[in-house]
Amino acid sequence: MSEFAIEARGLVKQFGSTRAVDGVDLAVGPGRVLGLLGPNGAGKTTIVRILATLTRPDSGSATVADHDVVTEADQVRSRIGLTGQFASVDNRLTGFENLLLIGRLLGQSRRDARQGARTLLARFELAGAADRPVQGYSGGMRRRLDLAASLVGKPRILFLDEPTTGLDPRARRQLWNLIGELVTAGTTVLLTTQYLEEADALAEDILVIDHGRVIARGSPDELKARIGTRTLVVRPASPSAVETVSRVMTELTGSQPERQGGRLSVPANDPDLLSALVRRLDELEIALAELLLRSASLDEVFLALTGQRVESEQDQPQVES
Amino acid sequence: MKSLPASGLEQTFSLAWRSIVQLRRNPWELGDYSFQPILFLLLFVYVFGGAIAGSTDDYLTYMLPGIVVMNMMFVTVYVGHGLNTDLTSGYFDRLRAMPVARWAPLAGRITADLVKQAWSIVLLLGLGWLMGFRMEAPVWGLLSMVLLVLVFALAFSWVSVLVGVIARDPEHVHLFGFTALFPVTFVSNVFVPVETMPGWLQGVVMANPVSVLSDASRGLLLGGPWLAQAGITLAWAVGIIAVFAPLSLWALRRRLK
Numbered sequence: 001m002s003e004f005a006i007e008a009r010g011l012v013k014q015f016g017s018t019r020a021v022d023g024v025d026l027a028v029g030p031g032r033v034l035g036l037l038g039p040n041g042a043g044k045t046t047i048v049r050i051l052a053t054l055t056r057p058d059s060g061s062a063t064v065a066d067h068d069v070v071t072e073a074d075q076v077r078s079r080i081g082l083t084g085q086f087a088s089v090d091n092r093l094t095g096f097e098n099l100l101l102i103g104r105l106l107g108q109s110r111r112d113a114r115q116g117a118r119t120l121l122a123r124f125e126l127a128g129a130a131d132r133p134v135q136g137y138s139g140g141m142r143r144r145l146d147l148a149a150s151l152v153g154k155p156r157i158l159f160l161d162e163p164t165t166g167l168d169p170r171a172r173r174q175l176w177n178l179i180g181e182l183v184t185a186g187t188t189v190l191l192t193t194q195y196l197e198e199a200d201a202l203a204e205d206i207l208v209i210d211h212g213r214v215i216a217r218g219s220p221d222e223l224k225a226r227i228g229t230r231t232l233v234v235r236p237a238s239p240s241a242v243e244t245v246s247r248v249m250t251e252l253t254g255s256q257p258e259r260q261g262g263r264l265s266v267p268a269n270d271p272d273l274l275s276a277l278v279r280r281l282d283e284l285e286i287a288l289a290e291l292l293l294r295s296a297s298l299d300e301v302f303l304a305l306t307g308q309r310v311e312s313e314q315d316q317p318q319v320e321s
Numbered sequence: 322m323k324s325l326p327a328s329g330l331e332q333t334f335s336l337a338w339r340s341i342v343q344l345r346r347n348p349w350e351l352g353d354y355s356f357q358p359i360l361f362l363l364l365f366v367y368v369f370g371g372a373i374a375g376s377t378d379d380y381l382t383y384m385l386p387g388i389v390v391m392n393m394m395f396v397t398v399y400v401g402h403g404l405n406t407d408l409t410s411g412y413f414d415r416l417r418a419m420p421v422a423r424w425a426p427l428a429g430r431i432t433a434d435l436v437k438q439a440w441s442i443v444l445l446l447g448l449g450w451l452m453g454f455r456m457e458a459p460v461w462g463l464l465s466m467v468l469l470v471l472v473f474a475l476a477f478s479w480v481s482v483l484v485g486v487i488a489r490d491p492e493h494v495h496l497f498g499f500t501a502l503f504p505v506t507f508v509s510n511v512f513v514p515v516e517t518m519p520g521w522l523q524g525v526v527m528a529n530p531v532s533v534l535s536d537a538s539r540g541l542l543l544g545g546p547w548l549a550q551a552g553i554t555l556a557w558a559v560g561i562i563a564v565f566a567p568l569s570l571w572a573l574r575r576r577l578k
Binding site: 049052055077084085086088097101149 | 331332335336338339342343345346347410411412414415416417418419420421577578
């Protein structure tokens with residue numbers, strides 16, 4: 001018995017000339033949530049596909065629930081649930097029929113499968129739409145049904161590949177709550193995401209993946225602490241002052257601030273920086289609409305680690321000063 | 322509650338049930354099994370029948386067995402269409418990540434296809450009967466004819482499976498189905514006797530398994546010769562499976578890599 005629900009050593013997968021996965025090690029303890037964070041094409045999906053027995057690794061090995069994903073694939077399959085990137089439910093069946101079919105495929109009796117389907121639909125707030133074809137479902141409903149479909153066999157281990165991609169914030173939050181409930185009930189979860197908020201909200205441990213490699217690992221807080229910096233954010237009241245402010249910030253910090261609309265942000269380590277900046281801008285008679293010093297977001301962690309941006313859904317919340 | 326793994330056969334039936342329940346929400350597909358053959362039958366018999374065979378009754382007698390065969394060919398397109406839909410939508414992956422027998426998804430499609438095929442055959446023969454078609458052979462002739470058409474459908478489904486595996490999206494499966502099947506079914510003796518065609522074409526038409534199966538069907542329904550044609554049809558079926566089944570599975574493995 002391994003102490004981990006999911007464990008992988010040295011996974012490699014090559015597609016043509018690209019190494020989609022290039023020597024990945026990971027371990028997830030039972031009941032924990034691991035987030036794979038990385039941009040599109042980083043290899044996150046391939047890792048999930050290997051662990052969910054859909055793709056064979058070229059080298060390396062992995063066990064899920066103490067079974068090898070290659071040689072004991074069927075044992076693995078009966079212990080996992082998978083929610084893929086595209087809600088893979090049948091559009092031409094009703095929500096109820098979708099879940100019934102999966103129950104039957106898993107060997108449940110007709111009665112159990114029906115009962116299980118109704119229970120899941122109610123729990124996922126789909127009872128009202130249960131007997132309508134999935135074709136007419138909204139994106140959020142479809143994802144909830146997809147997640148419900150992954151749970152028909154009551155798996156202890158759940159793989160969620162970008163579970164909320166393409167959902168509006170409300171539907172996303174709703175799905176997060178559902179995932180949170182599953183975790184509270186003891187399900188082990190491995191999820192991939194491009195969204196920092198998502199990794200931050202759901203995952204206890206994070207692997208940052210880029211070009212098929214793990215480039216950083218730790219809890220969200222550890223990762224934020226790792227680049228150690230806080231960020232200074234400044235927005236002049238008048239857009240015409242942006243250039244001047246940018247110059248001042250460069251002088252004070254030694255690095256070029258990043259510009260998003262009228263807002264400038266720059267890593268800031270020196271605690272005296274804030275007062276120095278205020279003084280300088282005061283001398284120049286530049287009024288500020290916004291000024292804050294905040295700890296790094298995962299986005300910045302990622303940027304610092306890879307020199308690349310992770311797609312971020314919403315801007316950071318505005319703080320007026 | 323821990324459930325026992327379902328047997329591959331049960332899973333096949335569950336997946337076949339799925340394909341058939343889906344029909345309620347896909348009027349186009351249902352139309353292809355139902356209205357299209359009815360339309361063809363009515364058009365050809367009442368519009369061209371007199372000109373081709375002298376009377377609509379004679380033409381109905383000639384053409385009904387053939388149109389059953391032609392329709393069977395078109396219905397097989399949906400095996401590949403459905404498979405491709407599952408591959409492109411990720412549904413196939415969902416099945417593969419479950420303890421489902423490797424062969425059950427394909428077997429489920431093909432089983433459902435046979436049910437749809439049987440429905441189309443009964444529909445066409447029933448309409449033919451209403452229009453005046455009368456069998457001249459005993460009931461075993463009818464049963465053998467249906468069985469022979471289904472066996473060939475089973476074999477030809479593998480061609481459709483291959484197309485379904487290779488095609489980029491379901492629309493391409495359709496496109497292929499129609500561009501390839503129209504010549505294959507029309508360059509046959511389904512609609513007109515081969516004797517009326519130019520000599521060079523006769524050779525092609527008589528080599529076409531659609532013609533051979535149509536002749537066997539005529540023989541079985543109307544009391545004519547059928548044994549040789551049925552034998553050749555079965556040989557074709559075996560040949561098609563021998564080539565296309567391994568090819569399809571190879572292509573599928575490649576696609577799923």
